[in-house]
Amino acid sequence: MLMSTAPAPAAPILSVRNLSKHYPLRAWWGGKASVFRAVEDVSFEIRPGETLGLVGESGSGKSTIGRAVTMLNPPTSGTVAFEGTDLAGLGAREMRRMRARIQTVFQDPYAALNPRMSAGDYVAEVFRLHRPAMGRGSAARRWPACSSVSGSIRASWAATRTSSRAASASASASPGQSP
Structure with a gap:
């Protein structure tokens, strides 16, 4: 009888099986409608402590x-299961709660971020959207720390902008003149 001393692998946090995404294409000028296959038969798992980067x-x-x-x-x-829960079977409210626990960073900040919103606005947005999943008390306790970080980001940005303007003005001044 053989006994293994290696620990059993942890259950996956995220399990994706045979995921495909197709988009219908309209027929033009009497042609036949078709399908664009954007993603075909993708499978992967992410276990605790692992990170996945799609390249x-x-x-x-x-x-x-x-x-x-x-x-x-x-x-x-295909199927997508997060912590053993099939996401396709969730309603809108449950899926919103689940997204509060899923961490995704999309590649294009211009598509993901609104340049009119400040860092503080984005922090506030997280609390506004996910407060029900976090619990009102937890959000209230975390807000002051996030607000402080947001203020530090704004102050740092303003200082960088001011020093950049000063350096630019100094570089463009004629010799013997002060900016």
């Missing part, structure tokens, strides 16, 4: 996979 050429399906996994744009076929 590929532009248009290879990285963002499509991310949106399908978070059900922002549900897959055409």
Whole structure:
């Protein structure tokens, strides 16, 4: 009888099986309608302590996979399970709660971030959207710390901007003149 001393692998936090995402293409000028296969048969697991980075050429399906996994744009076929829960079976309210626990960083900050919003606005948005999942008391305790970080970010940005202007003015001044 053989006994293994190695610990059993932890259950996956995220399990994606045979994920595919297709988009219908309209027929033009009497042609036949078709399907664009953006992602086809992708499978992976992420276990506790692991990080997954999707790397590929532009248009290879990285963002499509991310949106399908978070059900922002549900897959055409396949399964996505987070902590053992099949995400396709969740309603809108449950999925919103689940997204509060899923961490996704999309590749294009211009598509993901609104330049009119400050860092503090984004921090506040997280609390506004996820307060029910966090609990009102937890959000209230965390807000002062986040507000302080946001203020530090604004102060740092303003100082950098001011010193950049001063350096620019100094560099453009004629010799013997002060800026």
